Amino acid sequence: MTIDALQTESPGVASGSRPAGVWATSVRNRGVVAGALFVLFIAAIGVLAPLLGTLDPAEINPAFRNKKPGMERTMRADDGTETRMVHRFGTDTLGRDVYSRTLYGARVSLLIGVTVAVISVFVGLVVGLIAGYVRWLDGFIMRIMDGLMAIPAILLAMGVVSLTRGAGLLAVIIAIVIPEIPRVVRLVRSIVLSIREEPYVEAAITVGTPTVLLLIRHVLPNTVAPLIVQGTFICASAILIEAILSFLGIGIPSETPTWGNIMAEGRSLFRVYPHNIFYPGVFLALTILAINMLGDGLRDALDPRFAKRL
């Protein structure tokens, strides 16, 4: 049995094609595409808000308070020129245009969602790697994480927000990030613990790869896909928590419009002027729905194995 007989064994496969990377697999999944498109649409609305026939969202004109959607208004600028303008979504109790506020609201809501997701994923990744790899620190870190997780997210957020009364955006972001971090730490830690047992990691140890390189080359790549999926879900839940905080009156003050605080203000006149809750509510629900669909799609496309762990 000569060696060349073995040659026939290798299947003729195009050389150099990477294993289907994060981008390749996810693009084929329907949920991902639909979700991503809608989120981009919302982001575009937020960014292009000034061009979409909107007014200054914080501009108050008491004379025009609580108008039904579709009301027309003629605005007399200082130099006397008159511009006719329609309140597509009506006005709120301070006479501010709900249509503009909803569009601008997209900015803050998405900003919060993305920032919270990015921060909690990165902090969670670092702490998770340490907890997973450095055995003697593991117990200590995980007890603190248990402590943080024991406090329900909303209560923790409420506590932090009341701590920084009036600080607005930053306070709310911190308030929402803190309860999310333990969940990411647990996910990363479980991945690290399982990867450590993989033979190719043990092989790397035997060929003398130092720990830091080991983490970067072999452990980290395996956390990318699950973290993207987890990040998407955190983004959705962050936007939801912000809306709830604003609804309870302890979220971002109403100068910077977010869907949450627009709805919170419209809450007390819900049956007389439902437009204050209806329009931001629809935008809020659809955006979170899109992000959750994106998350589901990513999870099915990228890592069926990790589906269980989320």
Next chain:
Amino acid sequence: MRMSDRLPVLSIDGLSVRLPTGSDRLHAVDNIALSVGPGEIVCVVGESGSGKSVTAQAVMGLLPRELKADAGNILLEGENILGCSPMQLRRLRGKRMSMIFQEPMTALNPVMTVGSQIAEVLEIHTTLSERERRKRVLDMMSAVHLPEPSRLINAYPHQISGGQRQRIMIASALALDPALLIADEPTTALDVTTQAQILRLIREMQERRGTGVLFITHDFGVVAEIAHRVVVMQAGRVVESGTRDEILQRPKAAYTRMLLAAVPSLDAPDRAPKSGPVALATERLSKTYGLGLGMSHAVRAAENVDLMVRRGETVGIVGESGSGKSTVARCIVRLIQPTSGAIRIGDVDVAQLPESRLRTYRRHVQIVFQDPFRSLNPRRTVGASIIEGPVNFGLGRKQATDRARELMQLVGLPPEALSRYPHQFSGGQRQRIAIARALAMEPQLLIADEAVSALDVSVQAQVLKVLDDVRRRFDLAVLFITHDLRVASQICDRIAVMLRGVIVEQGPTADVFRNPRHEYTRALFDAAPGRMTQFGAFAVST
């Protein structure tokens, strides 16, 4: 051996099962024909992917959703299975035909008592009262030689051994005296000694009850031990069929001959003792788990292991699962910290070296793992995995890549495959890449921890060939860990037999095989399936 003269229990002809579009071939099973007579054991043998399991599943009507039987028919006592409605099929299963599976660990419902899982088949097909069912279950349990049935009936699967679990499966399958028993690799996951008992049980139950048995396996030893007639399958087609002796002694098809040639024989050739310098010597090496932490019972995985491997010599460690052979290997390569004892590489004891000073000695000892699909990082090219070691020790990327190309050549793979990814290679090829990676470190000692156990027999032979070549070319010391006596007999100069963490016997392979001194070694050799039959004369020249 009674040839089947009466109406066959099972007769399949012209059966084809289509694979979903996009698979590597059109049909999982293509126009096959075979039959099983009452009281006859028909072995279907073939390598993984040959379609033997799909055939079994087709008979039971349990084909996975994406596979369709699109031609031919399967007659169970004259009734065509393919034409049955789900209701009719359910009436037959467990009553007229039943099946036992390969993984004893997962074939029993972990949250139901073993007794109720046997009783379930009675519950479905009979109107016996609770009390009568319990009595029938106890009878079946003693029929399959289970100890203290009255206690065991309330046990849960995780509380009994692999062998006992398989006996429960058999009791459940044969409870209603089905005409046909399908056994899909029932003993593959078991230890050699347990496997022997199960094979004897199946033959005994089958003779007493006149059941026709369709026995699926890839192990020719098992075929030699139990089969009346044999059907050889390759890539979905029947290559050859005939009585056991026709196939084993006088195989007609080239594929059958190739398979038989690949099966290492049990009688080890004499080999001159090696005299090279000692590469590895362990003294009283021990490893105990759960010492601290107040664990109530400490587990002694390895105890006072003394081993010596010289350059150019292959030393084998043989034993059943749980015997501690892998623990010894992992201690030597310092993936785990030994509790006590010395490990001398060259003349330095690395047993208790701290990681920092250990690193320089790591390059001298390399290991090849069992599972080909997890021993290479899926996200890095094969080349990157191979050169990772040398680069760690300061070799420039350019020279490291050149060395990698040489090594690929050496292990029989095209050098330009370096830029490919692990998922583009077969199991056998990956093990060869793993060997290349180990060699890249120019080690003195290479450990093969069950390196070929996961491979088909033919592929196994090729990888062993590569291993032998590199041993001679680099005058390597090789420590070969396996549970397969046949492989050990053909490749090892000296072997050690381990039982529950202790080496019970050690010596030149030929001596140990011809006259084993320890009674456990004797039991181990007796249990090896097909040890009486001589398969094609195939031996590696030393």
Next chain:
Amino acid sequence: MISLRRRVLAVLAAAAAVLGFSTAAHADGTLRAVMHSDLKILDPIWTTAYIVRNHGYMIYDTLFATDETGGVKPQMVDTYDVSADKLTHTFTLRSGLLWHDGQPVTAEDCVASIKRWAAKDATGQKLMTFVAGIDVVDAKTFVVRLKEPTGLLLLGLGKPSSNVPFMMPKRVAETDPNTQISDFTGSGPFIFKRDEWKPGDKTVYVKFDKYVPRAEPASGLAGGKVAKVNRVEWRAISDHQQAVNALLAGEIDFIEAPPHDLLPLALADPNIKYFDWNPLGNQYTFRVNWLHKPFDNPKVRQALFYAFNQEDFLKAVVGHPEYYKMCKSYFPCGTAFSSETGMDGLLKSDFKKAQEMLKEAGYDGTPIVLMHSTDLQVLTNLAPVAKSLMEKAGFKVDMQSMDWQTLVSRRSKKDPPTAGGWHAFLTSWVSADITNPIFTGFMNAGCDKAMFGWPCDAGMEKLRDQFARETDPAKQKEIAAAVQAHNTKIVTHVPLGQWYLGSPMRKNVNGMLRTPAPVFWNISMK
């Protein structure tokens, strides 16, 4: 293993039995009301919060009370006579007055209560500067000896709103005014049910059977206080829309102060009616902090009068013209001392004039820290309107949003606005509280001893003293006009118009009285 199906059926059966539908608990002579805020503190002297004042009117009685026309009439007092030199005033209590625990009301109780009230209330403090001493003559009579004659005595004892001189048993009245009382025995028409009190959920009062009302018919807070329902429950429903929904669904009978915008929804329902028990309404005010630049300069403060106009504020908050009224007077329109003296040319949003004044005053553009409370429906829209008007007048404004609790805590701080202090904020006063220069707390210009904002002007204090000494109504009116004219110059605060808010209630709720504070005696439910 019982099959899951059987277990599920068992649970469903149990649930069905429990859900026996029963109609909403039928009101048996119980008045269920939703007040403007939740009752948390129970000492009407310790805090000036209106909800605690309303609680006081339920369970305590007063020596004197103002009737519908604003005149002070005796309530617990039977006879009252004044010596020729107007220095000694003798009061004798009506007979049959009892505390809820059955003990008789004695003069000692009243004297102790007056002392505790006077120690905490601004008008009380002013009054005590005129009092030489109060002595108990016998169980039902006590005498007040004055140093100089003053109208404040009657005005004080009959003060309608925060802090109201409620009469408490001696043992309770002796509690230090800065610690909250813990014994809630009163002598008013209702008894406070301490055990049923669940803060944030509901407060319960029951009829005091042994209460002896005065003979004459009820008028305002005076006259016979007859409890015609045997139980009153104050329910805490923070969501206004839900409160109106509950009123429409018959789950509650009365809402004290819903947002104006919800009134049309409520009143559209045939079995809901509207009654404005506070005809004098309320007044919005803009308060400035005299301690820090630029509002330490009177010219800059006067510029505010030119920058603002009342209609923008009233339209922004109330919105519906029938619930607000422009009233350019410090003392609310419809009260004795209301007039437009000193207001000509002011509150017309004359931005050019305001800009000139700011230039004259050398306003250097430091941003005004304007506190904006976000969670009280009736105040939320004031600050944004003030901001837009001030900016048009040349002010730089830094409007900081916060909830009312934070605003209350921050306004008591004297630190500079950039370090946790403030320049200005807006609030609302019940008209009955600000009917004269003494009652109007914001007019107190006693520097550190004044209310937050700490105005400091000897002239104003001299005028207020003169008013306190004056007993002749005509002269009092002149002094009040002088006070108003003076204040348009020194500007302790700016009046921003009057607004009214009555209460929607079920059709079967009748007999509610017109009073500065909502009271529940005289109300019957057929």
Next chain:
Amino acid sequence: MLGYILRRLAATIPVMLIVAVLVFLMLRLTPSDPAAIIAGDNANTEQVEDIRRRLGLDQPILTQFVIWMSEILRGNLGESFFFKKQVVELIADRIEPTLSLALFTILIAILVAVPLGTLAAYRHGTWIDRFVMGFSVLGFSVPVFVVGYLLIYVFAIELNWLPVQGYQRFSTGVGGWAQRLILPSLTLSVIYVALIARITRTSVLEVMNEDYIRAARAKGQTEGKVLVRHALANAAVPIVTVIGLGIALLIGGVVVTESVYTIPGLGRLTVDAVLARDYPTIQAVILLFSLVYVIINLLVDLAYTFFDPRIRY
């Protein structure tokens, strides 16, 4: 088993200690000052000072913490600054509504979600599966208060079947009590059903391709029994886990639902306490909820032994 429970209870102590430290520190660093709020609208500065002294807010943070911890350990949760009532009393009044709402919600969620999830797994890939998954994603996406207002608008106002708001004590009549809990618990259970249905589907799906399922079918067992007796029984552990973890999610929802339906429960109490910066109440409620969460996790772990014989402590 008892040894295990004691060990687990002992393990909760460090967790609760960390929670206590976090909560205490978090609220003490706030810029706004409760003493001024308590003093009332036109209290002057030295009255505010006096209140701060009496409530011990002027001492250094460390001493405040030591005092507070010793009080807590003696079961005295201190007096609410704002409600002038012992915090223990306050919480005692408020437990029944929150408990009833939570139990009702959990009951509905399990009775609806588990069968739904199992059905979706059983009919994997069909429209039922897509419907359940679609509903589950929707359940996660719509905020609780929007669901609340919709249900109120439809069932309470338009159809007038159920009361708009409010809570009736159990002691004053089961009918009224249950009737007032229907809408709130439906509102709250939407997100909980979404969570449980999804996890049930995933774990049942996973179990369906295990060998013992094929073995059961090989015995001729009907699909229904295979699904319940073999699949669901083995999927029980992950399902129980998610029910336990869901409690934390539930507590968040309770706060909102109680605000919408004006149920005087612990959720509403927390919101009021946070708005009024009433430290003792906030701390006590957060500690209580954290303790409940930790104990529920322990109960979930113990429940495992009931569902899976392999798990023994």
